[in-house]
Amino acid sequence: MEDQKYRDESEDEDNVIYNFHEGIVLAIHLSPTMYKKLPALFSTFLLLLKTLIKSMPKTGLGIYFSNCSKENKDDDQIQSSEGIFKLIKLGDINQTTLKVIDRYIKNATRGEPLMGISSREKELWAELLPALEDDAELHFGESLYRILHEAMKDFNKPTPKTDEYTSKKIFFFTDCLKPYNEDNFLKEKIQNKLRELNSNKITVYPFILRPHDDDDNDNGAPIKKEDDTESQVYQDRYVQLKEFRELFDYPAGAEGKKYLPVIDDLTLDALEEKLIKHTTMRNYNFQCPLILRNGFQIPVKGLNLLTTAEWKRVKFYNSNNRLHYAFRKNIFAQDNLIIEDEDIVKACKVGDQFFPYNEETFSECLKFGEKDAPLLRVIGARKFTHVTKSHTINKSVFVIADENTKEESSLERFAALYKSLCEKQMVLLCWGMTRKRSNPRIYYLVPTTIAEEQFFFKKFPQSLAMIEIPFADEIRKAPEYIDQLESLDRVDGSGMLDSLIEDSTVPHFKTFPNPALAWKFKVMEEHILQVELSEKEQTQNIGDRQLEVDDMYQQLLEMKQKIESNPITSAIVQKLVNRYNCISNDNELKRISQESQTNANKKAKIVGSQLTLSDSKVALYYKEYGLTNCTNDMLKKYISSKGGVIKGGRNKGEMISNIVEYLNKYNLL
Secondary structure, three states, X not given: OOOOOOOOOOOOOOOOOOOOOEEEEEEEEOOOOOHHHHHHHHHHHHHHHHHHHHHOOXXXXXXXXXXXXXXXXXXXXXXXXXXXXXEEEEXXXXXXXXXXXXXXXXXXXXXXXXOOOOOOHHHHHHHHOOEOOOOOOOOHHHHHHHHHHHHHHHHHOOOOOOOOOOEEEEEEEEOOOOOOOOOHXXXXXXXXXXXXXXXXXXXXXXXXXXXOHHHEOOOOOEOOOOOOOHHHHHHHHHHHOHHHHHHHOOOOOOOOOOOOOOOOEEOHHHHHHHHHHHHOOOOOOEEEEEEEEOOEEEEEEEEOHHHOOOOOOEEEEOOOOOEEEEOOOOOOOOOOOOOOHHHOOOEEEEOOEEXXXXXXXXXXXXXXXXXXOOEEEEEEEEEHHHOOOOOOOOOOEEEEEOOOOOOOOHXXXXXXXXXXXXXXXXXXXXXXXOOOOOOOEEEEEEEOOOOOOOOOOOOOOOOEEEEEEOOHHHOOOOOHHHHOOOOOHHHHOOOHHHHHHHHHOOOOOXXXXXXXXOHHHHHHHHHHHOOOOOOOOOOOOHHHHHXXXXXXXXXXXXXXXXXXXXXXXXXXXXXHHHHHHHHXXXXXXXXXHHHHHHHHHHHHHHHHHOOOOOHHXXXXXXXXXXXXXXXXXXXXHHHHHOOOOOOOOOOHHHHHHHHHHHHHHOOOO
């Protein structure tokens, strides 16, 4: 995997699919208790290097020490901060990187004294990497600031032979528990540096090692003293890490996002697992079982092919003798698996889908408890001809068998499922949650072979592509004024607008199946629909804006001349204009009639407000309008004219009810 840029060689140079370049700085703060842990640390670093060489050989790696009096070589001595020793300067992994780590391990190994160094292990490391300050706890904050600053400088420094890092990480190792020793000024200084690292997209992972690993059991739990309870021991450790928690709890600033690490102390045994976990790039979208029925499942995982770096390229030529690259794994067509009668599942057909008779499966799909997540459950199958791509909302996820599980024959089961779907030209309808905390969704699992033309899967290897089916509120909708029309056929029933666009636009124009529109088509859409641009999108320069308007006006004139010169397109335009005029006139007549009726009601209210109400008028207005056409002032004047016979009201409703009671009492209705 020398090059992690995947492309078809027949395409342009700019059409690069993906390039991932990770940079990692391993930063270690030296202290008297840290020397004892260095052999285990260096062994872990060596294992990490071997893992990265296999999976991501272009990874950048640097090993820096703080509170170290050893001097750097060449120009690094002038540029580096005090107490910072760069054992391996940040750069892509090479043979020298392995040799340096291996040499330090051998030089400090008991019984193998090299370079005239004594055989005592702890003192050997102290001589190889001498400390600058004896009281490492007191100077920890300043050392932390300096080493973070050095790492940021090296990440941002352009190097001729090294590509820019797309992922930047700093792993900081220490067994000191007080990063700023209750000095608020130093705390704020380090937090500003962390905020600056965050804005430069550099993530800091603190690895806090326990100062005295001898006080722990083999399973990593601390040994309790006779007077301490178990809760007291863990509470003491929580209090000890208080400064680290407060240090990383800083405001994110303008970015608004930051990585909040889990602050906890580690044993040397747990260090390796956590380090590999944070280092390795996750090359899968999800991992879960694909359940066909109870007791029969296939472990699968979904890959984002456009963001996966661990796939090996294989050259092959297709039927047109064009060079392509793909990842292939041969599966033998014959096997010795025998299908028993009890493994055959009966299903009922509902429309064009198949449901098993199992009631438990159906009820489980409806309730879908989180305890079972993540999983995908097959609901049924349907013919591929019924699948439409117009409502897809996300990129397809490439689904393969997960061979890193305890399940046996997962690849053979998955291959049998794939071959059956291809032979029957069918797709699977699934329901499930691909992650534990995600919402349940509906998906299609489509074989890439039968769908390569419709879904543009030509570059995909042979497997299943998972397509997410959106809910109704996620589908792109037409403008509101179209929804308000009685029938969409009134707008364009015979597809005249589509034919007009095809005849009048640029040559070789192809309609998109459902991607985001390109910028010039977005401008066209906003111009036609008169979408108002936000202030941020508006051009500040008036001259440039006028040039854009002139250019658009010129293009519209050219398009108009092109349409008018062609009798077919001009006839289509005339039909569309007539149709839109009819719709517009109809809507305008409705609007005018509604406005006239509203104006008449308002006029009646205004005229009525100027009149003095009598008993006969009140009775008439009550019978016709329920007195709702009378204003509050008119009702108050009428009530006051009765000299306290009619009670007043706090609102219009109470006044009307009191007036109606008066009219009924004196038989005026």
